[in-house]
Amino acid sequence: MRLVRHPVLCNYYVTYRCNAKCSFCDIWEKPSPYIQLADVEQNLRDLKRLGVRVVDFTGGEPLLHRQLPEFLQLAHDLGFVTTVTTNGLLYPKYAERLRGKVDMLHFSLDSSEKEQHDRGRGVACFDFVLESIRVAKSLGERPDVLFTVFRENLGQLEDVYRNITRPNGLVLIINPAFEYNAVETGERLTEEELQYLSAFGKRPGVYLNEAFIELRRDGGNHVAAPVCRAASTTLVISPSNELVLPCYHLGARSFPIEGRLHELYRSEEVQTLAALEGRLPQCEGCTINCYMQPSFAVETSKYFWQALPSTLKYNWYKGTWKRMLAR
Template identity: 70%
Template sequence: MRLVSHPVLCNYYLTYRCNATCGFCDIWERPSPYVTLDNFRQNVRDLKALGVKVIDFTGGEPLLHRQLDELLREAKKQGMITTVTTNGLLYPKYAERLHGLVDMLHFSLDSPIREEHDQSRGVKCFDKVMESIGVARRLGERPDILFTVFEENIHQIRRLWEDICIPNDLVLILNPVFEYNDVGGRLSPAALEELTRWGKQKNVYLNDGFVQLRLDGGNHVADPVCKAASTTLVISPENKLVLPCYHLGLKEFPIEGNLKALYQSEEVQKLVALEGRLPACEGCAINCYMQPSFAVEMNKYWWKALPSTLKYNRIKGTWKQMLRF
């Protein structure tokens, strides 16, 4: 049963540029401009009119955008919940400007060991993450640690949780690796079982729907769970609407100042109707599209995701914002 019929999330790619070269991501390899403030102002009004409640300011590295604070402020004016995930390299420099504008601030950290994390990111950024945690806490922010889980680093969860998250009262978000465009990877059933156990620990968030989906072999085109195009609007740095999702990127539509009319157009809605049903959608388990997909349709994944979603919102206090919607 479909609970919400309108899009709820926007993945807004501020730039594809990045100051890291992670081996499990290929976004940083793409040439890219930066989002303009004028285009964003036009689009955020249409996002609100379409029913979007959350904007994920993403990339690339979103803090490379020198007007990020102004973009966030525009989103907050429209009553949006804002999220930013960063590798931490630039956060200490811009933290004061971003203060109070980010509802969910995530610092990426893939190992509690400096050398391992820096190797996975292709740049020395472990120390900057540690510095960023201190700066954010001094400002009264409540950042999370986003841990991308692979077979080779799953054994580091305990140390990261005990040495970094618990002492700093941070939520540890377990982000199971996914596969796309010949990058990323998969997790074994044993690793998924271990993740499930960790998801029950204090200050640990794991969407159990992610685990169930992987056990089920991912999305199946014959009976798709993915609602990427109807729940999530993807906007590129070139100010284009990307469908059905960023990772598949089948078609891009220039927005030209009227995002709402474009999204509701017959051509776009025909593509929306193909969400989860295209050949490339078979086996897909991409977290950033499955999270909103689980939230809008009552099925077994909705029930699997519900306890962890309630847990995170209780810890972070974001349930108060959700009630407004």
């Protein structure tokens, strides 16, 4: 049963440019402009009219955009819950300007070993992540560590938890790696490894959406009976001020927004394409977390019930439920 029939999340790409070269991502290879302040102002107003609750300012590396603090302030003033994920390279420099504007601040860290983390990210950023944690805490911020799990770094979870997140009072977010396009992410996790993650996710100070694990056991999204609700739950806005459908990773169509996001999203052309969410040939087997998270939240299914406990726990700990209720 569908519980929410409007989009709840916007993945707002401030730029596709990145100062890292992660082995499991191809976005840094793309040429890209930067979003414009006037467009952000108009689009945020339209996003609110459409019912969106969370705005994830993403990239690329979002901190490459020098007006990011202004975007975040605009979003905060309109009552959105804001999210930013960064590799940490620029956070210490801009931390003061970002202070109090990011509800869910994530630092990407995939190993407790400097060489392993930096190798996966294609740039020396391990030390910057540790410095970012120190700076954020000194400013009264409550960042999280986002750990992208592959078979090769699975053994690092314990050390990151024991030596970095727990001593610093941070939430460890477990982000199982996913495949898309021609990006190589290594061998898929075995059932034993999925069981290990599931058990790890029940520890204090750890967030793991259990539905991510179940979806992988089920072979991902299936076009014959799709669980993906990417286009109806999530608006994707590109740095060129385009609405991208059905999702960023598939990106089958891009529509120029031109100051009319509300009308564009509700247009027949966009809604016809959105209705194909999870049903296109490329959607078979998809497990992309950033679209499955909202998909699981808007309709009752086994994934809804599996996702609910960890989602409630995380939002209670972060206090974001207060901003949700305040709108």
